[in-house]
Amino acid sequence: MLIGPDGRLIRSRAQAPEADLSGATAIACSSCVRAADGKVVCSQCERALCGQCVRTCWGCGAVACALCGLVDCSGVWEKALCTSCAMFEA
């Protein structure tokens, strides 16, 4: 941060406004453009997920991203199964 001639704070580098989260290291969600807090990680590919994109297997409770994880059985995300549970189910 720099202080400009008019007394305002100026960022030394231009940053994307969306990524400006309390100065912490913002982790991008692997599925969307939102920032993830890094607490939820796909159990399959270990990429960070935001709360919107995380899928939870209703068989074993594993979390996974929409890409590699859970098989959508009925068109309802609450009924998603991870790959191993989907094998048992089939």
Ligand SMILES: [Zn+2]
């Ligand atoms: Zn997301």
Ligand SMILES: [Zn+2]
């Ligand atoms: Zn994944």
Ligand SMILES: [Zn+2]
């Ligand atoms: Zn499962």
